[in-house]
Amino acid sequence: MKEVSSLQRLIKMDQLDEFTFLGENYSIGSPIVFGGQVLAQGLYAMSQSVPEERIAHSLHGYFILPGDLTKPIRYEVEFVRDGGSFSTRRVKALQDDKIIFFMGASFQKKEEGYHHQMQMPKVPQPDELYSWDDMYNQLKDHLPRAMKQFLSIERPFIFKPTVLENVLERKPREPNYSVWFKIKGETENNPLMNRAILSYVSDYNLLTTALRPHAHVADMSNTQLATIDHAMWFHQEADINEWYLYSVDSPIASNARGFVRGSIFSQDGKLVASVAQEGLLRPITK
Template sequence: MNTVSELLNILRLEKLSELSFKGVNETVGTPTVFGGQVLAQSINAAYNTITNDRILHSLHSYFLEPGDLTLPITFDVAIMRDGGSFSTRRVTAKQGESVIFILAASFHKIEEGYEHQVAMKSDIKQPEDLLSWNDMLNQFGDFLPQTVIDFLNVPRPISFKPTKIVNPLEKKDLPPYSDVWFKFKCANEEFTLAEKQQMLTYVSDYNILTTALNIHASKAHFGNTQMASLDHSMWFFRDFDIDDWLLFSIDVPSTHGARGFSRGNIYTREGKLVASVTQEGLMRPKR
């Protein structure tokens, strides 16, 4: 999967009935279905039951079971409420009889109101001056575990450029935050806001949990830690240009009890706050 068109083909669902849809899977180098895929497909299912005058403004979700890459996923939508300004949907994702994921999503009729946002960090390096994941693989590939190499080698419709390069030979704890630029591989294509929100949700499951490992980097890594998304919430604030770089600025308030809690803001290059994300994930030391 190299292009945004291919990504959208994965996120678009086959209609089974007015409230039931089916999706297929695509590997991103993980042994189970990528959480961002199920998140974005669930939004697609919910949007299929919403009138065009309403946009997604928030979602809250739980990952209940690992998704099997070899099995299709069925998405059942429940209409919880259609009010004068807001619509609420519940989406249940299943493989066979097993529920693997649940999501609640709220849609809002577009309105004008007060405006405020938290500013983006002022000292962030621009993406043109940074190395991509592929550049880092070329530079440090000889020192990385094979699982990480395999993960980084998978073709993706997104380019990632961390603002800080971590040398894998330096086994030391790092600050509990990260700033990562990302850009979708598209060429002046036109997308609806609903499609852009689905793509943004998809990419929001990258980097957020792994940042929780930073503070434990002297002893914790992918090879000795079982990691999985447990829940994921997201709030959408403003429209954005999908053709330019976006910044995912993440911090980790707490790791405790084999779980890590991360939160992040997504900004445009100009500093416009597009969305906020929170996630708690499993970080279980392997024994």
């Protein structure tokens, strides 16, 4: 039997009462709590008070304060409405009684209707590509400190970029990035856990994509990156234990903010989720 995913254990928080949960933290190398963790835990908390047949189809969250990795996060869910087909909930995440994040989500029972979707980009398949771990092991003695630290962190996913780039070459690049990802270990394959885990991974590779056109002058060591808000829409079901393609682009960066969009596809081409995020891209001046 495969090891249960560490991410599943992180998402399934202690429930203090019907609307209150206590979550632990997991470091991905940043000095603050990873935004995807708060998205996933917040969505899980809201889902516990919704009728079982209703599943999340959208969420929108705002990041207010950086989360402290050394302190648990308290999630307080607010009942907004249960309608005939849709349910709405809000959640706030607190540390030391201060709100660090809040989010709203909408849940819907399954319905039949019209269907169309965009095509998945034509890219190499995961078994043809190198992972971040492969690249780190080959290049670790030559990487800049910030990049070495970023790539060396143990993550709950395997990431395989669709284009092999010279990460040591500092030059402007197009503001788009595509990567395959797959969870390490095994997790429950159900609509709630699938959405929570997709929420977690959706916060990877976004603001760094907005930095790509400025890679000749900007990197993670001289730029302050922080998510401001994050929205996500869930379209179709797929097994979270399989490979997914995350295709990301950044239409614009301005006024020290970057805007990024993402599409998540299953390996058989289904558009599973869409993402939009705006974040801080502030040059650090001495």
